[in-house]
Amino acid sequence: MKYRNLGDIEFVNLLYTSADRLDEEYLDEAQRRRETLVPLLCEVLENEKNYEWDSAGRWWSTVHAVQILGILGDARAMGALLTASAYADIHDLEWIWEALPECYARIGTAALPPIMEAFRERMREGGTSLGAEMEGLWNLWEDHPDSRQKIEDFFLSLLESDETPFDVKADIVADFSQMHRTDLKPFFEELFESGELDLEVFTRDDMEEFYSGVKSTPVYRMDLRGFYGTRETEARRAFLEREQEEQNQRDLETFLRDNVHRIGRNDPCPCGSGNKFKNCHLERAEEAARKFREEELRQEPARALREALYAERRLESEIRRFLARKGLTSLFSRLKESVLEAVLDPREESMKKRFWSYFNPLLERIPFDDDEEMKDFNGLFLEYYNAIAALYLHYPKEKEHLDA
Numbered sequence: 001m002k003y004r005n006l007g008d009i010e011f012v013n014l015l016y017t018s019a020d021r022l023d024e025e026y027l028d029e030a031q032r033r034r035e036t037l038v039p040l041l042c043e044v045l046e047n048e049k050n051y052e053w054d055s056a057g058r059w060w061s062t063v064h065a066v067q068i069l070g071i072l073g074d075a076r077a078m079g080a081l082l083t084a085s086a087y088a089d090i091h092d093l094e095w096i097w098e099a100l101p102e103c104y105a106r107i108g109t110a111a112l113p114p115i116m117e118a119f120r121e122r123m124r125e126g127g128t129s130l131g132a133e134m135e136g137l138w139n140l141w142e143d144h145p146d147s148r149q150k151i152e153d154f155f156l157s158l159l160e161s162d163e164t165p166f167d168v169k170a171d172i173v174a175d176f177s178q179m180h181r182t183d184l185k186p187f188f189e190e191l192f193e194s195g196e197l198d199l200e201v202f203t204r205d206d207m208e209e210f211y212s213g214v215k216s217t218p219v220y221r222m223d224l225r226g227f228y229g230t231r232e233t234e235a236r237r238a239f240l241e242r243e244q245e246e247q248n249q250r251d252l253e254t255f256l257r258d259n260v261h262r263i264g265r266n267d268p269c270p271c272g273s274g275n276k277f278k279n280c281h282l283e284r285a286e287e288a289a290r291k292f293r294e295e296e297l298r299q300e301p302a303r304a305l306r307e308a309l310y311a312e313r314r315l316e317s318e319i320r321r322f323l324a325r326k327g328l329t330s331l332f333s334r335l336k337e338s339v340l341e342a343v344l345d346p347r348e349e350s351m352k353k354r355f356w357s358y359f360n361p362l363l364e365r366i367p368f369d370d371d372e373e374m375k376d377f378n379g380l381f382l383e384y385y386n387a388i389a390a391l392y393l394h395y396p397k398e399k400e401h402l403d404a
């Protein structure tokens with residue numbers, strides 16, 4: 001009963017000052033005030049300032065507002081929840097992402113049109129995936145068999161649209177693969193062939209693994225009310241405290257490691273012990289700096305490999321898309337064969353002289369619009385060649401993945 005006598009504004013203001021200490025009684029009172037409360041909670045979410053990190057934990061107001069709007073399951077909240085989703089991305093508020101898919105599910109099928117519209121708008125702007133909204137759609141798919149066809153059709157329309165970025169298409173294909181939708185597999189193969197999927201997000205091998213792995217729907221469920229249980233709140237508080245402590249320790253170690261030569265031996269140690277640096281953390285900091293340099297050198301080849309692998313995937317998609325536009329989808333595998341042949345040719349010296357002779361018979365089949373287009377494509381192709389050559393140079397033994 002402790003909240004009964006508060007005015008609505010006072011009641012909402014508790015969100016700003018309670019940090020993580022809201023209780024279940026607050027939720028009951030929120031239910032009772034539902035009609036007047038929903039617009040006030042939406043206002044909390046519309047103000048970007050509320051998401052900014054501060055030590056007093058004012059940003060908790062946005063986490064609570066999302067959770068409570070989800071518990072209330074009120075369709076009036078849709079606009080504010082979508083706004084919260086965008087701000088949570090900017091300000092890195094994980095608890096909001098985690099709650100949103102369930103919030104959309106609580107609102108029910110009334111959430112479908114606004115989510116779909118938000119998706120289309122984001123795609124038109126060339127934006128990235130709406131992760132929480134995707135999971136929300138799958139939650140709704142699970143809860144409402146009558147709406148399944150509509151939701152699937154929506155995802156398929158995104159796959160067919162030219163406006164959808166390739167990483168988003170890859171996410172969608174990953175979801176259907178996880179559901180073992182064999183009926184759609186030939187379509188997905190086609191998308192891979194024409195370079196429509198971002199290979200850094202999802203490769204053809206990944207797809208095979210998903211189809212042969214455990215079949216499941218990519219839902220993301222959460223117990224919104226359980227978030228406010230005494231045990232959960234206590235566990236969260238302990239977790240945050242531990243995190244903070246570990247973060248402070250890591251910050252100190254990094255600072256000491258990076259500044260070991262700038263701190264005087266006789267200066268007070270930055271750890272705050274009151275001892276001189278030379279009698280406190282100096283030795284450990286020198287050791288940490290040495291290990292750090294060693295580790296960097298050790299990881300250099302792996303880094304080069306990773307970069308070459310990313311470049312290979314990105315360029316493969318670009319070349320595939322170019323060829324698809326020219327109606328030459330099948331030319332890609334032959335071009336790749338010729339690149340491998342050139343890279344593996346033992347007559348390295350002569351190779352340099354007749355480099356283009358490996359590829360010209362294939363490249364001549366491409367009807368370029370003009371010299372400019374040809375020059376652009378050749379540049380792209382050369383980059384692709386270099387990426388593959390780099391992969392062989394750094395890791396000649398691990399070339400098998402190139403043959404996939």
Ligand SMILES: [Zn+2]
Pocket residue numbers: 269270271272273280281
């Ligand atoms: Zn110290």
